[in-house]
Amino acid sequence: MEDLHSYGWYAKRVAKYMPKGVFKPVPKRLWGGLAYLAIVIAGVLSISLFDWYPFLYLPISLILGASFAGMGFLGHEILHGTVVKKAWIRDLLGAIAFWPLSTGPKLWRKWHNLNHHIHTQHEENDPDSWPTLERLSRSKMIRWIYKLPLFIRAFFAFASLTIQFTAHSLKMFFAYIKDFKPKKQPEVWLQMILPWASWLGLLLLIGWEKWIFAFFIPLLIANLIVMGYISTNHRLNPLVPVNDPLANSLSVTVPKWVDYIHFNFSYHTEHHLFPGMSSKHYPLVKHHIKRLWPDRYHEMAMGKALVALWKTPRPYFDNRELIDPSRGNLYGSLGNGLNPEQIKAKKMDK
Known part of the structure; x- marks a missing residue:
């Protein structure tokens, strides 16, 4: 922890090994978004227009949920400026991509691009960091x-992943709306209200039974997929005074086909090093990080990371350790004693 470096320090050392043109936008990524959009439109229309036994809609709901999440991952790329550069096109496409998750592009850039990326895992300034005890x-x-046992808290914490992104997005809206200039606030409000109005309008149009399968269940699934990544991005890492992506971020590994449909969202340390680079190039970034700093880089299979989250409490005790207050047990964080292969607690000193 004493030997921390800024993301710029790492980026400068990795960038010299990267080929030319890696910071150019990659508009071809939009083909994936178009495929997801077509699936969403077809799925919603199928549920809305055909009268089947309700549970026959469930497979469509699963596909819709996966597509909502896929659009969100692309929206994340678009709003970092790695797909298109022109501001109004970026905001328009970002709004469409985030429409199922009802998150406006201006709010996302304020909350995620600025506050989260600049202050990653800072105890007070990162809006996504888990708080101290x-x-x-x-x-x-x-x-x-x-005071509840850890396994009960873990159960409800994992169940809440189905609503966490939506809930946190609304929380961020009310936390940051006053930070926008008065002339910009109506636009930010509109970007939040319009998606919700469209989905509630769909409820009035098709009725609650079909709406549950056309939007509500897919939204829960999308939240679960997105938060499956987000919850592993930083929650096993320590809080840090310096925005060091090798200390405060975790990259997870998933099958290659999952990386393909999720736009390489699993490469999270790489993303924090180069948020303005298309995730298409992150495998090469990972190669150079692991070559230069093999002992600093944190990488874990997605399943193993989720198990580690289940077995460890979330509040931080001293920024480096996680604490279970009900028993006074302390757990290490990544780089500070946490061994995902054998998670053990130690008693807090009196």
Whole structure:
């Protein structure tokens, strides 16, 4: 932890090994988005227009949920400027890609591109970092929750992944809306209201039974997929005073076909090193990071990372360790004693 470096420090050393043109936008990524959009339109129309036994809609819901998530991953790329550069086209395409998740492009760039990327895993300034025990203990309800056994908390935490992205997006909207200039605020409001209005309008149009399969279940599935990645991106890493992506980020490994349909979202350390580079090039970035700093780089199979999340508590004790308040047990974080192969707790010193 004492030997931390900024993402610019790493980026400067990796960039000299990268081929020319890697920072140019890659508009071909939009073909994947067009495929997802066609699937979503076809799926919603199939459920809306045909009267089948309700549970026959479930396979379509699963496909819709996966497509909602895929569009969100592409929207993430678009709004980093790695697909198209022109601002109004970027915002338009980003709004369409994030439409199923009802997150506006201006809010996303403020919350994610600026605050999260610049202050990654900073205790106070990263809007996505998990808080310390000291901050959580200010709430009586939170103190009660953390008296429950760890496995019960883990169960409900994993169940909540089905709503976490949507809930956090709404929280970020109300946290940041006042940070926009008064002239910009109506546009930010509109970008939040229009998607929700369209989905609620669909409810009035097709009725709640079909709407559950056309939107509600797909939204839960999309949340689960997206949060499966986001929850592993940083929550096993320490809080840090310096935005060091090799210390504060985790890349997960998934089958190649999953990387293909998720636009290489698994390469998260690489993304924090080069957020303005298309994720198409992240495998090469990973190669050079592992060659230059093999002992610093954190990489784990997605399944193993999720198991580690299940077995460890979330509040931070001293920025480097995670604490289970109900038993006074401490767990290491990545780079600070956490061994995913054999997760063990130690008692907190009196």
